[in-house]
Amino acid sequence: MSDTDELLSIRAAELYYEENQTQDEIGVILRLTRWKVGRLLASAKANGFIRIEIVHPRARRLPIERRLRESTGLTDAIVVSSAGVSSEAELQSRTAQAAADFLSSLRPIPRTLGISWGRTLHDVSLHLKQGWAPGVNVVQINGGVSLNQRTGTAASTAVTIAHKADGSATLLPCPAVFERLETKQAMEADRAVAGVLALARNAQAYLFSAGQADANSALVDSGFLTVEQIDDLVSRGAVGDVVGRYIDANGRIVDPELNERTVGIQIDQLRRAPLTIAVISGNDKHAIARAVVRNGLCTVLVTDENTANALLQEKDTL
Amino acid sequence: MSDTDELLSIRAAELYYEENQTQDEIGVILRLTRWKVGRLLASAKANGFIRIEIVHPRARRLPIERRLRESTGLTDAIVVSSAGVSSEAELQSRTAQAAADFLSSLRPIPRTLGISWGRTLHDVSLHLKQGWAPGVNVVQINGGVSLNQRTGTAASTAVTIAHKADGSATLLPCPAVFERLETKQAMEADRAVAGVLALARNAQAYLFSAGQADANSALVDSGFLTVEQIDDLVSRGAVGDVVGRYIDANGRIVDPELNERTVGIQIDQLRRAPLTIAVISGNDKHAIARAVVRNGLCTVLVTDENTANALLQEKDTL
DNA sequence: CCGGTATTTGCTCATATGAGCAACAATTCC
């Protein structure tokens, strides 16, 4: 398109989108036929000069969702818009809301839902509406009873989700990681714990988040791991954790020994499950999001626009 | 509108604007009639959830231009969009381009055009196209021969504008400010200088910029004033300068004595002229822009979106 | 519970717009 046509297309766009003139009226003003105006408008769009954004906390980015589905084989992808967000927290809240929406609209409604715990899932639980489902048995899929107040959220997340669904919560009364393998094995042998784990393994759907491998991890916060241990895991290729287990970019367990001492369902059980919903948002979680998606650890990803774009970027450069 | 309708309007907007579905198709997806979809879309727009931006260096903001004209009595207002700009310099360049465009499209073409000098006008001169007018006599309206290399731009701005119009430039071979009143009067008595000033007073149109009153002023840069003098002017209410003369928020000369020692047309001559084009852009120029517009120093304002919004804001709070 | 008011819905009809096509113009290549 000629240079002067480009300029005309901008003038036309101003009159069309900002002044709500019809293409006919614009034609009179710019001394063009209305067909020419239509073509200029189309070219302005094609050249990307017209940017249309939906600015709303609940806005999603459907084209990105579609590209994600196509390029990753995910069953579904939910991508919340980052248009107009002013803080990372706001973006995470939007993502949690979207996860709650997705969960609420899920058909058939899962009878048992396995969940992990953490800030993200807690956020999701708060965004669910009372009565979002008619009775769901929520079961924890990894240990979460910890040494400090963070404990509360693990249990309360499950209880809240279950309560709002007029259902029941089955807690896993157990730390995330044991120091000694023997203690862990003993614990798992316990009837109560074994029962919960069996239930967890047979859940119809899983909802979980993931953490980036760094000093801010919930596992460190709760006292299960030290910053030094995380550093060590990172140096061995860890990008983050899923249900308390640290994986590398290829989805492999980084430290099998540590993995053995970790209570909860195995990564492979997630891989095999037919419906696994990962909720991952935040600029520091791109690496772990990539690991989760690339290695089939989830069938549904709920995330934010920035993270989604990072995943797509990645695909492009393959 | 109900809460659930708001959410529906966002879903509809996603399908309409991002997925290019027809309202009919959206109706099928959301289980609504197509009329309802149309209404939801309209409400999304009315609620400001749909943001349409024209992202292009030449894009203007017509609604803001209109509001500016209506609220200030300007004959014309040109407001360049700040969508997608990454630096203040880029915004100023866009504004200069718009000023050049406006000048080029001016009818009737002024036979003599009075201009001031400075970074902004120099920028405008560079953006003009060769042959933008068939012969214009460009005359400097304030002194500009200075003590250092900045000199060049004052003369070259006039020469460039004239040259590109296949016209002639009449320079004012004279400093902006004299130290002694007597010297200035002697200079003005000189036939050559008096002739240029007479020409300047009778120009059919004026093109000028304005400077914020601070240490970065071109007057300081060129050595006509010291930072201390500026500080003094500011303390006496100066907001900036127009054709080398410092005015306060009410458009009044701040220092009559200094004004007397300044060479060029008077502020009142601008006020009386039928076509005076002010080009003012930049976040630090809101105050001087306001003074210029509020006190009728220009009939046409070329500015950027941020400055224009600042002017409108101001009006709202009156 | 009921009459009246306000809001929402489904519709008709006029208008705005995009797809597709033939005629035309411009450019390239021999």
Added chain:
DNA sequence: GGAATTGTTGCTCATATGAGCAAATACCGG
């Protein structure tokens, strides 16, 4: 210079959309 090709223009026609209106529904004070 002229034929071939490419791109552009003006158009017809089918479709999408918004305005306006009557019917239906929801809301509210008694």
